Amino acid sequence: QKEVEQNSGPLSVPEGAIASLNCTYSDRGSQSFFWYRQYSGKSPELIMFIYSNGDKEDGRFTAQLNKASQYVSLLIRDSQPSDSATYLCAVKGQAGTALIFGKGTTLSVSS
């Protein structure tokens, strides 16, 4: 069974710090990886996607992918209180048609 694992948190960081969110997946054939942010009571919104090993940067966000270790992470630089939310890692397996989501990591940024 394909699984996506995340530490539920909460992860607490002070404003301005770097927040590091981690995710592992079980399907070695997975090819597409996504990070979504979900505010309480709201639907998930896409932050970033990554397909290739290495780093991908978009503003304050950097996604990192290591397929050999089946590991994907999200770094948030200069964390702001508005970044406080649950971050969902999602993976598309090689044979699957839908995204499989982890249960999410709750991030709290204190001012």
Add this chain to the structure above:
Amino acid sequence: GAGVSQSPSNKVTEKGKDVELRCDPISGHTALYWYRQSLGQGLEFLIYFQGNSAPDKSGLPSDRFSAERTGGSVSTLTIQRTQQEDSAVYLCASSLAAIGAGNTIYFGEGSWLTVV
């Protein structure tokens, strides 16, 4: 439309009643997905449509759950004989094509179902 539209936004129903949840995807999106999110839990995949057909319905939890899509657009998720464990947010999402190669899914605001 500009985004994925779902209705109703909130539904309270009595145990044993049937409910229908509607999803109108982003215009031009051929792929449509239903997920379920229970309180404090992750997103549970239910069913995927490509056009009007459902190549993956492996996530439907029981035969009380069914879904259809007509005209390659609007989809309806039906839950028969609702149970209290069906209480959750039902999220619909759509994508331009199959996931991958730059296509990802965009979510609606969800239908909050409470079975009492």
